[in-house]
Amino acid sequence: MTAQLVLATHNAHKVEELRRILGSRLDGIELIGYDGPEPVEDGDTFAANALIKARAAAEFTGLPAIADDSGISAAALGGAPGIHSARYAQLNGRPIRDDVENLELLLRNLVGADDRSAEFVCAAALVLPDGYEHVELGIWPGTVLDEAVGGGGFGYDPIFKPAGYSVSAAELTADEKNAVSHRAQAFEAIMPIVRERLLG
Template sequence: MSKVLLATTNAKKLVELQRILDAALGAGRVELTSLTDVPDYPDVPETGLSFGENALLKAREGARRTGLPTIADDSGLAVDALNGMPGVLSARWSGRHGDDRANLQLVLAQLADVPDEQLGASFVCAAALVLPSGREHLVDGRQPGRLIRSPRGAGGFGYDPIFVGDGTSSTNAELSPEEKDRVSHRGIALRALAKVLAKELPTLPS
C-alpha cells in the first residue's frame, strides 16, 4: 500500500478522497494521510490567482516537507451574476477562512436583488499531484448548476446546501456521498487524478 499525503486539515475532504480513490483504484492500494498527521506544518498561503496555481502551491509544499506524494485541491463557487466570484476566495469570502455559514449567507445577501433565472453558477475544482521526484500533474473538474435562496440538506459542506447541479432538483447537500461523488466538481477532478495516480503507483514506495 502506498502512502499519499492530502494537503488539507479538512477531515471531510480526506474521507471523500479516500472513498473516491478506493472506488477508482480498489480498496487498500493507497493510504491517505492529512496535514493533521504532520507536526508543525505551517499554513501555505493561497496566493495563486487561479485554482490550479493554488493546488500546485499546496501540493509542492507537501511533497517538499514530507517526502510523500502529495495531492492538493483548490475549489470554489463561481457565480455568474458575481462575475465568477467568489472563485478562489470562496473559503474566505466573508473574511474568515472556513466559516461556511457566513460565506454562504454573504453570497445569498449579495444576490438578493438578482432574479431567480439569473442565479447560474458552477462549482470548480483543480486537483494536483506532486511527487517527491518533482513530477507534477494537474487536472480540473466543473459542475454547472444554479443557486437557490434557502439552504437545503444536511450533507456536504461549503456552499453545497444552496447549489443545485444541472439535471437534478436536489442540492449537493441533499445527495448521498456516492451520488455527490458521481457529479461533483471534486469527484470529477479526483477521478481524473486517480487515473494519473494509478499510472504512478508502480514508481511509489510502499
C-alpha cells in the same frame, strides 16, 4: 509493496470525502494525512493554489502529494467568490473561514440577480518529490438557490442545485454526490496518472 501518497489538506470533510471518492482506486496506495504547515495560498487560479498545497506537502514529507483547491463561481458576480470561496466573508475587515457566513454573504450578493447560474470548480494536483507535477480540473454546473436547503454536505452545498437535479447538493446522499461532483471529476481524472507514477 504499498506506495504512500500524502493528502495535503487539514480539512477533515475533504479527507473523508476523498477517501469515499477514491475507494478502490487507492488499491496499492496508502493515503496518509498531512500535519505539516499550511502554505500561503496566493495563486490566482484553483490550479495554482492546488499546486501550492501539493508542493508544500511533498517538500515537507519527501513523499508524493496530492491536493485540491475548490470553490463556487457565480456568473452574476463575475466568477466570485471563486478562489476566495473558503474565506469569502469578513470579520472586522479580515477574511474568515466560516461556512454559514460565506453562504449567507453569497445569497445577499445575489439578491435581485437575474442570472443565478453557478458552478463548483475543483483542481486536483499531484506533485512528486522529483519535481513532476500534474493538474486536472472538474466542473459541476448548476444554480444558486434563494435559500439553504438540506442538511448534508458542507460549504455551499445547501444553496447549490446541480444541473439536472431538483434538489440541492446538500440533499444528495454522499454516494450520489461523490458520483458527480466537481471533486469526484477532478480526482477520477487524476488517479490514472497517480497510479502510473506511483505504481508503474
